[in-house]
Amino acid sequence: xxxxxxxxxxxxxxxxEIREDQRPTLARNAEKLxxxxxxxxxxxxCDERGTGDYNLALGLKRAESARLFLVQAGIPPHRLSxxxxxxxxxxxRAHNPAAWAxxxxxxxxxxxx
Numbered sequence: 001x002x003x004x005x006x007x008x009x010x011x012x013x014x015x016x017e018i019r020e021d022q023r024p025t026l027a028r029n030a031e032k033l034x035x036x037x038x039x040x041x042x043x044x045x046c047d048e049r050g051t052g053d054y055n056l057a058l059g060l061k062r063a064e065s066a067r068l069f070l071v072q073a074g075i076p077p078h079r080l081s082x083x084x085x086x087x088x089x090x091x092x093r094a095h096n097p098a099a100w101a102x103x104x105x106x107x108x109x110x111x112x113x
Contacts, residue, residue, distance in 0.1 A: 006032060006033075007029055008106070012104070013104065029108060030069075033075050042082045042109075043059075043082075043106065045086070045091070059084030060083075063084060
């Protein structure tokens, strides 16, 4: 289940660093996670540009950057795991800059509805 109460984090093209405008989003996620003991899978995603292997690696870096932020914000590391789907699970299937921006993301998923 995608944890709808946790917000998606978006990235710049070809980057895995947390953007300044996304730091408050991750801070809100950390605050929400402090109030429970759920485990979270952080999915890293990319837009369709680049090779499949490159996008899998970049997606993993994005998920790891979100995980590191949450750990530094006090979430125990054992509650956070990461996976990359590269370009395989787009949020928007269009082939344009607006869709690509939505697809460059990290999504938090839990086993709880």
